[in-house]
Amino acid sequence: MRASLQLSMAGLNVAVLTKVFPTRSHTVAAQGGIGASLGNMSEDNWHYHFFDTVKGSDWLGDQDAIEFMCREAPKVVYELEHFGMPFDRNPDGTIYQRPFGGHTANYGEKPVQRACAAADRTGHALLHTLYQQNVKARTNFFVEWMALDLIRDAEGDVVGVTALEMETGEVYILEAKTVLLATGGAGRIFAASTNAFINTGDGLGMAARASIPLEDMEFWQFHPTGVAGAGVLLTEGCRGEGAILRNANGERFMERYAPTLKDLAPRDFVSRSMDQEIKEGRGCGPNKDYVLLDMTHLGAETIMKRLPSVFEIGHNFANVDITKEPIPVVPTIHYQMGGIPTNVYGQVVVPKNGAPNDIVNGLYAVGECSCVSVHGANRLGTNSLLDLVVFGRAAGNHIVDYNLKNKSHKPLPKDAADQTLARLARLDTAVNGEYSQDVANDIRRTMQAHAGVFRTQASMDEGVKKILEVTERVKSIGLQDKSKVFNTARVEALEVENLIEAAKATMISAAARKESRGAHAHNDFPNRDDANWIKHSLFYTEGNRLDYKPVNMKPLTVESIPPKVRTF
C-alpha cells in the first residue's frame, strides 16, 4: 500500500489485488513498533542503527541496502505521522519510542529507545493510515482476489498476472506494465507460528514457478515470546518496557548469555538461550517445556497504557493476568528473512550471464516476501515495518520515474494463462485426490521437526527427503467440492502449491549451509565460517538447484563494517 499510494498520487492506474480486506493483512498484528533513529528519548543517529542492523544480520545483510533503509527511516516515519498515523506521544509532543532487541546506542554500548510505537498496535495504526491514504488517492482495490501466477513473455519480462476472483470462482488475466509483489511471508510452513493463516508465501510460489530463485530461505526467525501452546505473539515491546525472562528457578537467565543487553539481545540469541535452558532441565511447568515472561513489576498502569493488547492476549490465550503473574512462553516461528531477490528500488534481480543481479523487467517485490537484503541471517525487531515503508516508497518512486503513462503494454504471450489453467484443471479432475490440508499438515510437521531453532545435518538431510516426498503428494491434491462460488477449499489447495515452494527452498538451502549464522544454528558446524559462507543462497525449484551470490559488504557512503564475533 505504501507503493500503490506513490503510484496513485502520480496519477497512474493501480489495481491492488488482495486475498483479504486490506486492513486484515498480517501487518495488522504487528505490535511493538517501527524503527527509526529519531532520538526523541535517548541520543541516537542512523549510524548506530546501521551498525546494529549489520551486526544483527550476522554480516549476511547487504550493507548498501541497510544504509539506505536506516538513513530513510526518520523521513518515512515523519511522513507517516503527517499521513495521520496515531503514534503514542511524549509529554513534549514528540513520538514515543521504546527500546527493542539488538538496538543500541554508541555501537553496542547500551540499549537505545528507537521503536516508534502506537501502544502495542503499531501495525494496526500503520495499515489503517496507509489504507485511508490510498482511498483518498483513488487506488483501485480488488478485495478477495487471489493472484495465481506471473505471466512472463518470451524475453522473460513480466506482463501481468492471472488471478482468481474468490466470490465467483472466475479466473482472469490482469495485463500490467508493472507487477509488484507484496504478498508477505510464508510463516504457515511451520506448525507453531505467530503468523496469520493467510501467510502462505503466495508470492514466493509465483516467483518460483516463474523460474525466479528464492534467496536465503534457510534463515527463519523464531520469536522468543510466543504464548506456550497457542503460538500467539507477545511483542518484544514487553521486554522493551522492562519484562524479564525467568527459568524454573526464577533466575533471570539472560544475564548469563548476554551480560550487556540481557533480555534485549537479538531474537536468534534469546531464542537459543531459552532452548538451552529448557534442554538443561530448567524449563517450567509439568513438562519443563517453557520459560516465563515476567511483567508483574511493571505495574498495572504501564501495562494498560503501553501493552493493552498483550494484557488481553494473556487473558484470552493463557488464562493469565499479566499484571499479577508471569506468562508461559516458547520460541515460535515468526518471520522469514529470505525471499524474492531485489535491489534497493524493489526491482527483482536474478543471476544472468555471470552477473549476479540482472533485472527482471516489469517485476518488483517489497516487504516480507522480498529479500533486499536488509535482515541478512537475523532481523532486528521493528526493522520489518520499516522495510515495508522504505522500500515500498522507493519502489513506487522508481516505477513513477519510469514514465509508464507514455509506454504501451507489451503483447501478452499466447500461453499467458496456460500454467494457471493446468493447475486448476488438475485440482478439478483429480480422482481420489488427497485433501489439501492433510498435505499442508505434513509440510508443517516436517518443517517443525527438521528446521527448528537448533539443526543437525542428519535431521536436515532427513527433512529434505521428507519434503521431497510431500512435494510429490502436492501434485495429487484434489477437490471434493468443485463448486465455484466462494469455494475456500480451492483457495486452500492453491495455497498449498505455494507453501511447498517455500518449504522446499528452506529445507534444501538449510541442509546445504555448513555453518552457524544468525537464525541458522547448525549443531555439527557451531561456528560462523566467514571464509566460505558470507554469501547469499539462491534456490531454484526447477531441478531443486542451489546457486550462490556475494553479499554486498560495501555501504553507499560510509565505511564497511567488517565481520566481528557477535556478543551482546
Ligand SMILES: Cc1cc2nc3c(=O)[nH]c(=O)nc-3n(C[C@H](O)[C@H](O)[C@H](O)COP(=O)(O)OP(=O)(O)OC[C@H]3O[C@@H](n4cnc5c(N)ncnc54)[C@H](O)[C@@H]3O)c2cc1C
Ligand atoms: C504477530 C506479529 C507481530 C509483528 N510485530 C512486528 C513489529 O512490531 N515490528 C516490525 O517491524 N515487524 C513486526 N512483525 C513483522 C511484520 O509485521 C511483517 O513482516 C510485515 O507486516 C509483513 O508485511 P507485508 O506487507 O510484507 O505482508 P502482509 O502484511 O502479510 O500482507 C500481505 C498481503 O498480500 C496479500 N496476498 C498474499 N497472497 C496473495 C495472493 N496470492 N493474491 C492476492 N493477495 C495476496 C494479502 O491479502 C495481504 O494483503 C510482526 C509479525 C507478526 C506475525
